[in-house]
Amino acid sequence: MYSISEAAKLLEISSHTLRYYEKEQIILPDRNDHGEREYGDSHIAWLRFVIKLKQTQMPLVKIREYSRLYQEGEHTQEARLRLLEEHRNSVREQISTLQETEKMLDHKIGSYKEMINPSI
Structure with missing residues (x-):
């Protein structure tokens, strides 16, 4: 077990x-005898x-929804x-945009390199 x-x-x-994710019910850590998160x-x-x-870039609201569905059980698999x-x-789509x-x-970099050093 790990402390916070x-x-x-x-x-x-x-x-x-971590505390924020707990507040948003994305994570539900265990507690020890002293009430400390584990x-x-x-x-x-x-x-x-x-x-x-x-x-x-998944919105936090969607992460929270996924977490809630997971906690509800197997009937939420679909x-x-x-x-x-x-x-x-x-x-x-992000990958395509980045590519x-x-x-x-x-x-653009090639154009600048050619302008700066035309003989290369």
Whole structure:
């Protein structure tokens, strides 16, 4: 089990973020006899997933919805699947946009390099 500070360090996020995720009911850590938060390996794995969703621009409201559906049980699997498929489509659009932007940047960088050093 990990304390909140250990979990935060392991995940490279702040303790404040962990408390916020708890407040938003995205994570429900265990509590020890003293009432202190404890995070097990399953919590860490879940939080890594949440962090990836956040990094790929999934809105917090959707992450919260997914978490709620997961906590409700197996009868929500189809709804969770739809939510993740929608997000995957969004990620694919982001990838496409980034690839197009990279090509444009490569072209612009090449143009500047040629202007600066025309003999190369």
